[in-house]
Every structure is written in C-alpha cells, then in structure tokens.
Amino acid sequence: MNISTYISAYNSVHDRRGRKIPLAQFMSMGEKYAPLIQRYRDMKQEIAEHSDVSPDLDPGLAKMIADAEKIKLQLPAASLSGYFSPTRAKGNLQWHSGFMCIDIDDHYSVTGSDGVLRKYSQPLDDVRDILEQLPYVLYAGNSVGGKGFFAIIPLATLPNGGVADDNAQRDLITERHEWYFDCLEDEFSQMGIIIDSACRDTTRLRVLSYNAEAIRRKPSEVIPYEGIDGFVSKNARKRNAELLALQEASAMRYSEADQDAILRTIKRCVEEAERRSCDVTGDDYKQCLSLGFAFYSLDSVIGYDLWRRLCRFRSPAIHTHFVTEGELLQHWQRFSHTGSKKRPDFKTILYAFSHRANPPILFKDFYH
Numbered sequence: 001m002n003i004s005t006y007i008s009a010y011n012s013v014h015d016r017r018g019r020k021i022p023l024a025q026f027m028s029m030g031e032k033y034a035p036l037i038q039r040y041r042d043m044k045q046e047i048a049e050h051s052d053v054s055p056d057l058d059p060g061l062a063k064m065i066a067d068a069e070k071i072k073l074q075l076p077a078a079s080l081s082g083y084f085s086p087t088r089a090k091g092n093l094q095w096h097s098g099f100m101c102i103d104i105d106d107h108y109s110v111t112g113s114d115g116v117l118r119k120y121s122q123p124l125d126d127v128r129d130i131l132e133q134l135p136y137v138l139y140a141g142n143s144v145g146g147k148g149f150f151a152i153i154p155l156a157t158l159p160n161g162g163v164a165d166d167n168a169q170r171d172l173i174t175e176r177h178e179w180y181f182d183c184l185e186d187e188f189s190q191m192g193i194i195i196d197s198a199c200r201d202t203t204r205l206r207v208l209s210y211n212a213e214a215i216r217r218k219p220s221e222v223i224p225y226e227g228i229d230g231f232v233s234k235n236a237r238k239r240n241a242e243l244l245a246l247q248e249a250s251a252m253r254y255s256e257a258d259q260d261a262i263l264r265t266i267k268r269c270v271e272e273a274e275r276r277s278c279d280v281t282g283d284d285y286k287q288c289l290s291l292g293f294a295f296y297s298l299d300s301v302i303g304y305d306l307w308r309r310l311c312r313f314r315s316p317a318i319h320t321h322f323v324t325e326g327e328l329l330q331h332w333q334r335f336s337h338t339g340s341k342k343r344p345d346f347k348t349i350l351y352a353f354s355h356r357a358n359p360p361i362l363f364k365d366f367y368h
Helices: 023-027 030-048 059-072 127-133 167-190 234-251 259-276 285-298 302-311 325-339 346-356
Strands: 006-010 019-022 077-079 082-084 093-096 099-104 107-111 117-121 139-142 149-154
Touching: 006 023, 019 023, 030 059, 077 082, 093 167, 099 167, 127 139, 127 149, 259 285, 259 302, 259 346, 285 302, 285 325, 285 346, 302 325
Parallel strands: 006 082
Antiparallel strands: 006 019, 006 077, 082 093, 099 149, 107 117, 139 149
C-alpha cells in the first residue's frame, strides 16, 4: 500500500474540480482545522439537544443550523478512493488510490411499507474496539460531526494496478471497488454493524475530521483487505440472476402434469433458504409484495405458507414491515382481487432465490 498515492482534494463539499494531493497529506491536515472542527461538533451537539423543536418555529435554532453548515463548508474534503479529472465523477476516474473509506453512523434509514423514510439509532459503544482489532484498518476515528466513525482500509489488489487507462479498465476497477465494499458490508453486518451504503461509490467524499485519539497504524502493520473468497457482488449477482431466471423460466413448460413437481422443487428451495436463515424477499416492501404475488399465482393455498416462511427472515434491523402474520394475510387476501387469472410467475420466484441468496439457490439443483 502507498499512502503517498495521489487523490482528489476539494475546498469544500460543493467543489467539483479538485486538486491532486497525496493521501497522507490529507490525513495529516486535521490538526490545522481542529478548532473549526470542534466548533462544528459543539454546534451539532447543541442542535441535537433541540431535536424536538422545529427550526421553522425557532428562528434561533434555524440560524444555528445554518451557521453550522457554513462552518462545514469551510472544511476541505477529499475522494479517498482515487483521483478524478476534470471533475469528480465515476467516468472521470484516472486512478484508484487502493483505499476505501467506510462510514458507521449512529443512525440509519429504512423505508417502511407505507413509503415513509424513518431513522433508527445504531449503538456505537463497541465500534471503536472492533475497528481496533481488525487487521486491515489503517486509520479510524470519529467523523466530522463527532458521533459516527469512519475507517480507511487498504485494498489488496485492483485491475491494472488501479490505473484507468480506458473506459474498460475504469469499469473493471469500479466493479472491483464495489465488490470490496459488498464484502465489507457483509462482514460488518455479521458483527451487527451497518455501514453506510453510499461508501460503495468511488467518488464518495470524506470531509476532513480530527481525532486526537484516532486509531493510527503504520502501513507495515496493516494487512490489506482481500475480501471474502468466492463472494459474489450485488451487481454480479443481479446480472447472473436475471440470466439464470430467464433461462430457467424459459426452460419450464407449465402444465397440470408437472405442477406437483414444480411445487415440490420450490418447497425445497424454501427449505434451503430456511436452512441458511437467508432473506430472499427483497430490500423493500414492493419486492416482497411482488414475490408474494408470484407465490399466489403459483398456488393460492400452498403459496401463502411458502411466502410466510420466507418472510420470517426479514431482519428487524433493516425491514420495518411485515412484522406480523396478520399483515401478511391481509396482503394475501388482496392478491385474490387481481391474481385469480394470472399465469404462474416463475421468473420472480426463481430470480429471488438466484439473486438474493449468496451463493444462489438454483431451481435446477433441487428439481428431481
């Protein structure tokens, strides 16, 4: 790893035409801005103490929020994962720095079944200790607001050494960066920690922060992150799943004679998902509803039991909907108004198992 590699630094978060500086230089700039960063944190803390008051009803609070944002705009920022020219955009990546920065916030957002975006708190008491024990963390500390954490992680390998000679290389580098993020997201979720999905973006900005007690390691003391052996990224899983679902759906010729065999096979796929405690219902409630409707189209009685069993693995930390069997039943009854004449929707069911399970649960492996 090379902390002297060049990255794009910006005067503020609104600046899109940055300048080229070494990563090590940006990491050492925090002390110079420490008084301004502390002032910003103090103001954010005071604002948080008035969270039950609407800024529209309190001119003083509104002014404090505006002043805090003005302070934040005085702080430099950087794209720690690479150098971009002429502007900060994925298509303008000139080379990848070989590093990824992840965010761990004290809250995360989830869109509920009613379409409303809600925030949930995330305890951070043990996060620093966990980061300190991970062998691939080069630097970790509090984010500029003072509550969340961020960590800088060196990556083991990148296509063409991270140099984007052309669009094809750029795409490969970006895809590899996203693969590393997906691996980290999975690892941290196993530790009960949700990392900000925005860090999957190579152009992600890091506002300068300062931490007197940050975790700092020499490059020689850090083992670059190698990802998870055999792990399939979200993008690759989606592409592969779409192809597999189309292939499997086109190969199936539905008839009364083979209905029992198909149902038996889908039951085995459900059992495999249960064995793995695997959620294949989708990231949001619309995907989950689509899967339920597909099960209804297959069999209006047995389909409910299969859908209900899969919905048990929707994580309460991520999903706020379908928490009771009563709600599931209400949706199932609504399907009867539109689903009675619908042809069996194999593609949606096959896609759920092949895309959302890792490794994929393939229909052909259970059909016999």
